[in-house]
């Protein structure tokens with residue numbers, strides 16, 4: 001159908017892969033044993049290189065450790081496609097692999113915050129204050145299964161408050177500069193819209209992962225998302241691109257689900273991850289307990305699906321970087 005040209009995966013160095021088997025049932029404090037000086041430095045960091053001409057703060061261009069950090073926006077302007085579920089469980093799966101992970105809740109609904117047992121209505125300072133009042137992001141990070149920068153109900157007013165600010169699209173990028181070097185992965189959960197909060201995520205991101213519900217596949221929605229991303233690439237962050245599409249709520253017994261995957265693969269080729277996130281009530285049960293599915297049901301298939309996705313996201317990037325390196329050699 002050729003709806004969208006296949007996009008190159010974004011550039012940037014992969015984090016050093018953790019040893020294949022690092023069973024870490026409980027979160028390790030700060031993983032001091034992991035060597036973060038190692039990741040290849042031969043490539044320019046995906047964001048923060050000279051190609052960007054506008055209002056980039058100085059600290060954005062200097063951090064050597066930044067080359068290793070992958071900031072991934074989980075986006076789809078449709079609600080209920082498993083953005084939040086994927087942010088949490090993919091993040092926790094990266095954590096299990098030994099990566100240092102920060103989750104950022106950029107959705108005023110605060111579902112990600114809730115899914116780690118926190119009440120967005122009772123939170124005093126949140127990403128709203130970070131984005132609008134320039135409160136350091138470290139002040140709103142809670143240590144849960146992985147680190148989490150929390151949302152509160154205030155965030156609903158952020159789009160309006162931000163719209164009056166100069167550099168309104170770069171608020172998240174600037175906020176992340178403070179902590180970026182401390183993490184291998186920053187996963188940003190976005191609201192179901194392509195407004196200023198999601199744009200902030202795209203501007204700060206090295207890549208975008210799009211969860212897509214196999215049941216109500218909206219290719220038009222994906223075209224809109226790609227158009228917004230193209231605009232961000234042109235004006236604000238030349239390196240951001242869709243790095244993968246995750247089929248969620250897959251039910252292999254239905255023709256409909258299988259057809260949805262076929263259509264996705266016809267249109268987006270290898271951008272579609274091989275991992276299928278199957279439909280199961282486990283994903284709805286876990287947040288009620290304030291935990292990821294990896295903690296709630298560690299040996300279940302639902303947890304394994306996100307572990308598999310995490311390995312695939314790491315491997316896809318390594319393959320892409322290898323191909324890029326060979327091209328430039």
Ligand code: ADP
Pocket residue numbers: 078079080081082083084085086111192248249250277278279280281283284285
């Ligand atoms: P979004 O953030 O895109 O709005 P959510 O992650 O909140 O979507 O998921 C929407 C609802 O679907 C939630 O109740 C969630 O628990 C449930 N859900 C997510 N993934 C699955 C899945 N693979 N199978 C069944 N239910 C799921």
Ligand code: MG
Pocket residue numbers: 083084085107111112189190
């Ligand atoms: Mg959500």
